[in-house]
Amino acid sequence: MNEQVVRVVEIEKLTPRIKRFRLVSVNGKLASFSPGSHLAVEIPLAKRQYNSYSLCSSPYQTNFYDLAVLLSENSRGGSEYLHQITTGTELKLGLPKNSFALNSLARKYILIAGGIGITPLISMLFVITRHQIPFELHYAAKSPTECAFYRFLQQYGDRVKFYFSERGNRLNPKQILQEQPLGTHVYLCVPQSLREDCRGAASALGYPKSAVHRELFGAVKTNKFKPFTAVLARSEQRIDVPQDKTLLEALEAAGIKANYSCRAGGCGACEVKVIEGEINHLDSYYSPAEKAEQNRILTCISRAKSKQLVIDL
């Protein structure tokens, strides 16, 4: 993953524990992104890892990205690394992905943030205000000094409400969500307990499920796959599939004619029957019921849970 190479050109301390990084492209143009997107940042520590962060700049801004990073105590070292770099540092990024997209037909948006959860909602504000759609932002933080983007958010006046726990202000989901117009969409980027409260309140008030959105980070590839052995039932040939190769690649390397089309677990062309062994389905092609049958595998993406897989080839 080195799809985009960027340089840090500005670092701002938003709160004692949150820093904002402004990134510009080193190798061409930055990929555009939609509001609510996140991307993977490569952390070049001894054990290379990828952390996901939400973009918090304007999607209409083509020259730079902003990311806001919370220094977290129980991280694997990614946020500590980012908190000690200086301007001029180069970073490798993935391409933007979105699992928290704005519904383009909403009549009104209610955005609810807790702490660092504000970041994807910032990118949304640029789009919502450009299209002049009504919105409310409810933002819970410890105190004004612990509240990232506190000054930036003043421009939106009373459409933004702050709840500072230090002052005993609590966010009341029911109060916020009741008496909103039909077609209101709710965006939650809050700690789990508050998220459940908000979803419960929304459901009790009759919000359709599809109108309540919550941030779910897409799994960043960890490359933590296990090697396994494929046994070809007809020829009894044994083919080792190392952790960094797919079953399809291993078959091809062994000179076996294997079908494929998309090579991404989406089309079904590479399907092979499985006679024995437990499959780890990683595709988006089979339904859960088909996956549970455990009798066929898409060789371009899926792997074995067991040490060995006997396949019908």
Next chain:
Amino acid sequence: MTNSPKAIKNFPFPFKSDAYMYSVNIQPVTNEALFDVDEHYHGEIEERDRILQADKSGRYFAFPHMKDAQWDALEIIMNDLADYYPESFTLTQEGDRWTWLNKKLNLEDTFTFLDETTLPYEPFEYISRQVQEDIILLDQREGDLFLDAGILTFPASWSLDFDAGMRFEEFHGPVPRAHELGVFKKAKAFLMRVQIGKPWTRLNWTMTVNRRLDTSLETYADWGSDRNTVTLDNCGEKVHLRVEVQRFVRLPRSNGLMFPIHTYLISLEELVTNPDWTRRLYQVLKNLPPDLVEYKGLSLYHHTVITWLSQVVDEPELAEFHS
């Protein structure tokens, strides 16, 4: 308008085996233009303009919530054309001031990116009038894809007007078998996960009598009866294999999906210059299930084409005689 030898050689012949059935036939696009500018560019751009001038309704629309998607489409198309055909297209960007040069149409416009008032048409119409592809823009929301904008002057027997605003499985409603085979459920799940910068492609095919791109339902009266005119004598010249090269492209700012369709027509007498294609097409048509023959609108001349092709397969020199 016929195809040059080069165009025939490059024709996207769609059959990989002797039996055709629907499947989720999608493949990655790598190091290849998304939009094809070929020898029919001027003819097809003029044809498109004529159709839009005669009656734009039913041929072009964009719902108001597709504004960001329109600019996304414009940005991707301009960059694609300028990257792959630099001798014909140039895009100069100075901040938000963009200058677009289309030498083929002798056209130059300077405009402000994201400011609609600086272009002669809205952005999607502006750019789609300069490519040969029909283009659909889909909005992704509520776990579905909605047909919320499009330009469609060369459709294979469907209506943009009728499908406007529909969901993925709704606008595929008339297609036989594919729903039962689970093709559309799987295709949709796949499309919803198409990523920025990683486009996909698939081929679709049917047949058309006479070299006619506009076979829309709206103009059915003009071409429907052509299907009665096919004989063994005129088959090679009249009947065309019609192949759509379709692309699936994530629109980055709007999170929508762009679906360009480039339609290629090849007459049977052009096609049979390639003996492998002749044999393949003959087998595919012989094996085609009756409900697909019916759905693709081939019923009236399917049999004639098979007979004609069988003669060419048996006596290849007939091909030369015909062409």
